[in-house]
Amino acid sequence: MKMWKRMSAGVMAALLLALPVAEEAARASGGSAVNDLTGTKARQLAEVLVDNYGVTGVQYAIRDEGKVVLSGGLGVTESGSKTPVAKEAMFGIGSVSKMYVTAAAMMLADAGKINIDEPLTAYIPEFKMADERYKRITPRMLMNHSAGLYGSHYKNSMLLDDNDTGNHDQLLENLRSQRLKSDPGEYSVYANDGFQLLEILVERVSGMSYSEFLARHVGEPLQLTSTKTPLDEFDRGRLYPIRFPGIAGALPPENANVIGTGGVYSTAEELTLFAEVLTGEKPELLSAASASAMQQPEYRRGVWVKDKTNTFGYGLGWDSVDLAPFGDYGIKALTKGGDTLMYHSALIALPEEDVSIALLTSGGSSVYNTAAATNILLAYLKQKGDIAEILPAPTFSEPVKKDMPDRLRAYAGWYGTVGSTLRITVDDGEVKLPALMGLIPEQTYVYTGGDEFTGADGRTVISFDEQTNGHTYIRVKSHLEFPGLGQAVMAYYEYQKLADNPVTETVSKAWKERNGRTYYALDEKINSLFYLSPSVLTKKIELNEDGGYANGAKITNEDHAVNVAEIPVMNGRDAFDLEFFRKDGVEYLRAAGRTYVGEAAVKPIYGGDSSIVTIPAESGGARWFKIGGEAAGRTMTVDQPQHAGFVVYDAKGALVSFSAAGGSRTAVLPEDGLIVFGGRPGDVLKINMTAESK
The missing domain is CATH 2.60.120.380 (Jelly Rolls)
Incomplete structure (x- = not known):
């Protein structure tokens, strides 16, 4: 790439600073410091993450055919000075933890102790839900996010220096009163609770705690010294410090007490070693057949967008089994990202090349980590000669508006996602949408042919998809641009078209009295990280103009509203119903496993x-x-x-x-x-x- 001519003085300085790291990595791999473009690229992107993306610490590693060929890190102190991050520093890996519990379940399948296509109730008899369809849920559906679960029970899941197991212990009881939002297997939408159920499955079948299972069947065979859970005994001083604006010094250690879905700590080097289990290179731990099964495009079993190369293309555990842009080079790439409130992670594995990269941060986002890791890995493949050149990123121009067929006007109406509703007009070849995912700006989309509308940025395209389940969704495809890091391709459903929901005058009056009121969570421990922002622990009731929906949920009577959004993947993954009740003259709200009190109290x-x-x-x-x-x-x-x-x-x-x-x-x-x-x-x-x- 013609990158040198475009570099600012700041980036040039970053590259010069990278040379010592490049030399160290080159010595470790037997390469030449002069030609170590990978080490230079890694340090450059670490600088970008620290300088521009709210990251306070970065750690990365590449492993190739069993050997670490690149390892490094960069952190920033509270005073703003930059310092190396030791390879032994431990980070929370968030949802990359799902790969461990998925592998654990597949190990049990290898041993003949479970069948991933048998009902979950065969292994957890006490698993029950207020929806008879739960009996059809299988371990496979938990691993590919298609069980139809509402999403997540977050109560007391993220605590400071506290490994309270209450969230784990209460999950089965919480699910007893919950229904499903879709038929099991109908489609895949991210669901953290599914991997908590997998954790319980592993415990029931193995007869040991999940932390003990990981230590015995993963940690000991791989000789891991830095892969732990909140329930393990280890030196908490090894955890990379987490900080939050306005709070002096490092926060106490973050414990993600949802271990199966997001509670594992590790290092970049050990995470790439575990990746060899996932790609079939450690058949003594996980069979090649099971590793291959995990890499299949499970998301295509159900309703989903037509795009193949996508950040969301679930395998078993994996977020995507076709990560862009590796397919453009004829390379199969698997990815899993993870986020707790303070730690963020990305793991990319190339199973046919036996190469993997892990990039862990304190602060930032797994989306940024994945973009950075992708470009570091491409630099490594080019350095090795596995690819001839790094292809230029796609460019985009302002769309040219075309005449819209009148039939598309029928898609106008109310649309919903979890938490909100939106009236959409389709007129004069234009559709206006608010900001999406917090990454795509609010903009007007114009008709550009093929039943598609393109945003003013040229890189985001929407359409109205009528799916086989009878619902209409707004499909979004975007090439997200992260300045200094690269691009990411995302295709997903954002909104679901809503049917009219007329309510009686009595019901309407009850909800209008609540409209605009805020309710406050009562059952979150005071050392919860969710208190860093009150938005998670408060709910403001917002009716749509027709009065039939509140916070995206369909009103059914004076005190209840039920979720109807099914597929929307970004804002629809953690659904909830609204249930109001009164005690001693005070109104309360139950939603998503928490209890809230009305603002009048x-x-x-x-x-x-x-x-x-x-x-x-x-x-x-x-x-x-x-x-x-x-x-x-x-x-x-x-x-x-x-x-x-x-x-x-x-x-x-x-x-x-x-x-x-x-x-x-x-x-x-x-x-x-x-x-x-x-x-x-x-x-x-x-x-x-x-x-x-x-």
């Missing part, structure tokens, strides 16, 4: 010099308060029990103070802000208020 915090807050003895959890004029501007100091704490937000929802994260028990209270106190049942927190010091 959230009172102003007492602004006097001293007061107490007691955590409810019957349930524990959280109590929310508003910050009124009497308390605004005062300095609050809290004397609290060991497991109690508080979080303060300003009027815009920005974090002001988080005792479990920063350790401070003092905060200046912002006007019109919020405070949430939490602890164990019966805990008493003593509050003192003083005037803000000048």
Whole structure:
């Protein structure tokens, strides 16, 4: 590529800084530092991630035919200085953990202990749901995301320095009252709960805890010293530090207590070693037949977009078994990305070449990691001579509008995804959509032929797809551009067309009274990372103009609304129903396994010099308060029990103070802000208020 002429001085400096890392990697692989384009590329992209994508630490490794040929890392301190990241530093790998539980299930299949196409109930007899179709769910459907589960139970799943197993222990009970959103096997949509069920499956069949199974059947044979779960004993000081804007110093260790779906810690080098299990290079652990089965295009068993090369093309466990742009070179590429709240990961494996790359970060996103890892891997393949040249990225131009067939006007109407509805007009050859995935800008799409509409950016195309299940979806295909990192191809369904849902006057009145009200979660532990942003722990009720849908859910009576969005993959993966109830004159909401209290019960915090807050003895959890004029501007100091704490937000929802994260028990209270106190049942927190010091 003609890259040198286009480089800024900053990028040139980054490349110069990369040379020591390139030399070290070249020595390890027996190559030449002068020709080590891969090491240079890796360091360059690590710099981009740190400088532009909110990343505070990067670690990467490439393994080729069993040998590590590149290993490095770059971090940034709180003061802003850059420093190497040791290869022994451990990161949370998020949903790449799904590959471990998938492999574990396939190991049991190799041993003849399970059949992945038999009903799950054969192995977990106590698994029941409020939907008779659950009896048809198989382990295969869990691994390829087609079981029809609503998605995720996140309550108390992401905790600071706390390996509470409550989320795991309560999953089967939580699922008992939940229905399915589709027929098992109908289509594949990301579902974290499926891999939690796989974790339970492994435990039931093997007779040991899942952490013990991983240690015995993966860790010990591969001699892994850095692949652990929150339930393992290991030096937490080895975890790469996590930081959050506005909180001084590193946060306590993050525990993703949903181990099967996202709780494993590892290093880039050990992750590439495990990749050899997944690609059939370790048949003593996982048979080549099972590894091959995991690589098949499972997503094509059901309803899905027609595009083959895609970030979303599920195998068993894998996010995609046809990752772009490797197919353009005749190379099969598998990928799995992972995100906790603070850690992010990408694993790409080329099974026919026996090459893999892992790129782990603190901060950022797995989407960015995958883009960076893709381009590092392409540089390595070129350096080896496996590909002659790196193909230029596609370019795009402003679309040329054509005359739209009148029949497409029929697609106008209400569309929904989980959490929201949208009225879409199809007129004069134009469709306007809001921002998509937080990555595609709000724009107007114009008709460009072939029943497709193209955005002003030229790189995003939408269409209205009528699928075999009777629903109409808005299909989106986009070449996402990440400046300095590269591109990613995504094709997926974003919105589902909604049928009219007329409701009675009585039902309409009940929901109109709730419209615009906010409900606050009561059962999240106060050391939960979800408190870093209150949006996860609050729900604001929003009706569509017709009054038949609330937060994308179909209203069925005065107190219930049920999810109808099925396939939308980005905003539809974690569906929920809305169920309201009243106790002692207070209205509550149940949704997605959590209980929320209405804003009418959230009172102003007492602004006097001293007061107490007691955590409810019957349930524990959280109590929310508003910050009124009497308390605004005062300095609050809290004397609290060991497991109690508080979080303060300003009027815009920005974090002001988080005792479990920063350790401070003092905060200046912002006007019109919020405070949430939490602890164990019966805990008493003593509050003192003083005037803000000048």
